[in-house]
Amino acid sequence: MDETLLLADDEEGIRRVLGIALADLGFHVLTAADGVEALETFRREKPAIVLTDIKMPGLSGIELLGRIKAERPDTEVIMITGHGDFDLAIESLKLEATDFVTKPINDDVLNIALKRARDRIAMRRQLKAYTENLEKLVRKQAARLVEAERLAVIGQTVEGLSTAFRDMAGDLEGSVRYFNDMPCFVSVHDRHLTILAANPLYRERLGEMVGRRSWEIYASRRDQPYTCPVARTIETGLGQRSPEVIAYRDGSQSAVMVHTAPIRDSRGELELVLEFAMDMSEVERLREELQATQDRLMSLGLMVSSVSHGVKGLLTGMDAGIYLTESGLTRGDLGRVREGVATVRQMVERIRGVGLDVLDFAKERPLERTPVDVRAFTDGLLAAAGSKIAKRGIGFETEIASELGEFEVDEAVAAPAILNLIENAVDACAESPGRPGHRITFRVQATPHEVVFEVEDDGVGMSPEVQGKVFDLFFSSKGRAGTGLGLFITRQVISQHGGKITVASVPGCGSCFRVSLPRCAAPPAPGGEESR
Numbered sequence: 001m002d003e004t005l006l007l008a009d010d011e012e013g014i015r016r017v018l019g020i021a022l023a024d025l026g027f028h029v030l031t032a033a034d035g036v037e038a039l040e041t042f043r044r045e046k047p048a049i050v051l052t053d054i055k056m057p058g059l060s061g062i063e064l065l066g067r068i069k070a071e072r073p074d075t076e077v078i079m080i081t082g083h084g085d086f087d088l089a090i091e092s093l094k095l096e097a098t099d100f101v102t103k104p105i106n107d108d109v110l111n112i113a114l115k116r117a118r119d120r121i122a123m124r125r126q127l128k129a130y131t132e133n134l135e136k137l138v139r140k141q142a143a144r145l146v147e148a149e150r151l152a153v154i155g156q157t158v159e160g161l162s163t164a165f166r167d168m169a170g171d172l173e174g175s176v177r178y179f180n181d182m183p184c185f186v187s188v189h190d191r192h193l194t195i196l197a198a199n200p201l202y203r204e205r206l207g208e209m210v211g212r213r214s215w216e217i218y219a220s221r222r223d224q225p226y227t228c229p230v231a232r233t234i235e236t237g238l239g240q241r242s243p244e245v246i247a248y249r250d251g252s253q254s255a256v257m258v259h260t261a262p263i264r265d266s267r268g269e270l271e272l273v274l275e276f277a278m279d280m281s282e283v284e285r286l287r288e289e290l291q292a293t294q295d296r297l298m299s300l301g302l303m304v305s306s307v308s309h310g311v312k313g314l315l316t317g318m319d320a321g322i323y324l325t326e327s328g329l330t331r332g333d334l335g336r337v338r339e340g341v342a343t344v345r346q347m348v349e350r351i352r353g354v355g356l357d358v359l360d361f362a363k364e365r366p367l368e369r370t371p372v373d374v375r376a377f378t379d380g381l382l383a384a385a386g387s388k389i390a391k392r393g394i395g396f397e398t399e400i401a402s403e404l405g406e407f408e409v410d411e412a413v414a415a416p417a418i419l420n421l422i423e424n425a426v427d428a429c430a431e432s433p434g435r436p437g438h439r440i441t442f443r444v445q446a447t448p449h450e451v452v453f454e455v456e457d458d459g460v461g462m463s464p465e466v467q468g469k470v471f472d473l474f475f476s477s478k479g480r481a482g483t484g485l486g487l488f489i490t491r492q493v494i495s496q497h498g499g500k501i502t503v504a505s506v507p508g509c510g511s512c513f514r515v516s517l518p519r520c521a522a523p524p525a526p527g528g529e530e531s532r
Contacts, residue, residue, distance in 0.1 A: 003118070004028045004045060008038035008052040008064065009080065018105065022051075025114070035059025039067055046072065049117050053080045054088050054100075062088060065095050074124060076117035080105065134186065137199060138274065185246075185256075185277040189214045189230045191270060207249035214275075219247040230273045233260045237270055246277060255280045311351060313419040317384030318347040343383050350412070367410040367496055369521050374404035374451055378444050380415060385422045394429050395439035404446045407519040409497060414517070417493040420486045421455040421513045428459025428511060450499075450516050458510040467505055 005027040009015050012033070019029045030045055032038035035056045042050065050068060054061035065077050079092045079100040089100045098120065099113040185206065186199040193214040202209070206217050215221045215228035221244070225231070229240045240260045247253050256277040263272040324340030327333075378400060389396045422442065429438035443454040462470065471491045494501045498518050505511035 003049060003121070004030065004047040005049045005051060006030045006032065006038060006042055006045070006047040008032040008035065008050070008056065008061070010034055010053060010056045014053075014080075014103075018051075021107070021110075025111075035061065035064045038064055042068060042075075043071070048076065048121055049114070050075060050077045051080065052077065054085050054092065055082070062092060062095070065092055065097055069096055074121075076120055078113045078117060134199070137186070138188070185279075187275045189273040189275060191234050191272075193225075193228075193231055193234070196272070205248050206246065214273075217246045218244055219253050220245045229258045229260045230275055233262055233273045234270060237262055243280070244277070313384055313416050313423065314347050314350050316388045316423075317380075318344055318351075320383060320387030321345075321347060323387055346380070347384070350415075368412070369408040369410055369497075371406045372409055372411050373406055374444065374446060375400075377407075377409075377411065377415065378404070381419055381422065382442070384415075384419055385426075388423065388426055389440065392426055392430055394426060395437065397439060397441045399441065399443040401445050404444065404451065405519070407451045407517060408521050409517060413493050414497065417490040418453055418455075418515060420490050421453075421515070424486065424513075425455050425457035425459065425511070428457050428461075430459075432458075432460045432508075448519075450518050453515045453517075454512060456510065456512040461507040461509050461511055462503075462505040463507050467503060470503060471501075 003026075005022055007015060007019055007022065007029055008031070009018070010033055015031045015033070019031055022029045027049075030041055030047060032041050035052075036058045038050070038052060038056075039059060041047075050064075052061045052064055056064075059067075061079055065079070068075050068077055073096075076098040077092075077096075079089060079097050081089045081100050081102050085102075092100060098117050101109050101113055184199075185202040187195055187202055187209075188197045190196055195209050195212050195214060198206075198210060209217060213225065214230040215225040218228055221228045226235075229242055229244065232240050239262060240258070242258055244256055244258050245253055246256050257280055259276045261274045262270050263274060265271040321340045321343030324343060325337050326340075328336030328338075328340055382398070386396075422440070425440045429440065432438065439458055441454075441456040443452075443456070445452045445454075471487050491501050494515055494517065498521070500516050502514045503511060504514075
């Protein structure tokens, strides 16, 4: 291995220790202490891989990523983030970062990210080699067939090859990096509709067709031989592009996309036809794999954001427990101390559960419904939210029915989802400082079939336009202070439980979010139902 890697981090200790580890892996390591120095080194040395801290003085890691991708899009950039930088990590993935690792850096995670970067670099090299080998094949066959006009034929063959490759890249919607995995049948035909040469894959899948007629591979053209793509190219003098059905040597059939390019002699007369055929079933498979990868990255981002929101709420609850403990010690009130310690212990257990979810993030996590006492569930929400509400000086009222019973929920995800609504209400009141004495009302009601939670505030409220977008992915009414993920994730969680979430709001008067959850397990609402 002889790859050059640029390491950018404003902490000298990290540069020194990580630089040694990377050198042991076989990299030639360049280092930079900030974003400006990193950009200068990148422009001078042109490393294939860049490993950069996401937060640096001067030019940040996000800005450095944007500059690098603008100048050399094929550079593989891996971001180093802190535990609280998940939103910036998601932003870097949108800017086409290869991957991100968190501090303290785990060797296995770093090796996985570096392997992904190497694989992408190797794939591009293989594609380049494949293209060069294919051009050599075409040149060789053309030289054998028209030796007297070898130079002219080779020039036109390469030109036709380039045109066909551009068309096929369009069929792949830009996914040219996957071309090396794709069955591509290449053949050369004369103007008498005879196959003169074919690449190894053509002969392997379609049989020894050299010397046979151009239309014989087409299951759909055997009754109309002179309508095959090569015949149309000879008739019109123009390259053709058409969907066809070919017959493999084992008798099976497959849909292909065929491209042809005419090759002319020195007098300008059509001498040969270059034909490419792509197996569209393989193209569709690659498209599906690409889509699955994109969906997985989106799921990763949502998982990270969900964990971030959940931990934020749990830390708020822990803060409340610490406050109770400290005030109890100050007053000599052991009952208050016990209550505070119990709250802290409860929050620690929930954070541990979130940690286990992070370990399982690569799996599709089904809901783990268990019977939960609604009153205990509600008390947990109030304990978690109480400290934040008290610190903001906002009035808080509860209207909780006396007989609530149980319902079946996954408490690890349902509690943070509803807690997010309470925290949003606090933020809405804080954004409306002109009116003193803000108040939030939290209601819990129950019927034989469902449990209903309502969070009502008298904050800034929302316009009809904002209400129409409030549950959309990445939409935030908080500007840079919001991620645009909180209400989207809340809606997803409620929908997974078979419930519904609605909102009613008047600008300047406040908002009311209403969540209804079935007592018993129900199938998810299609697409995440909500009213606005």
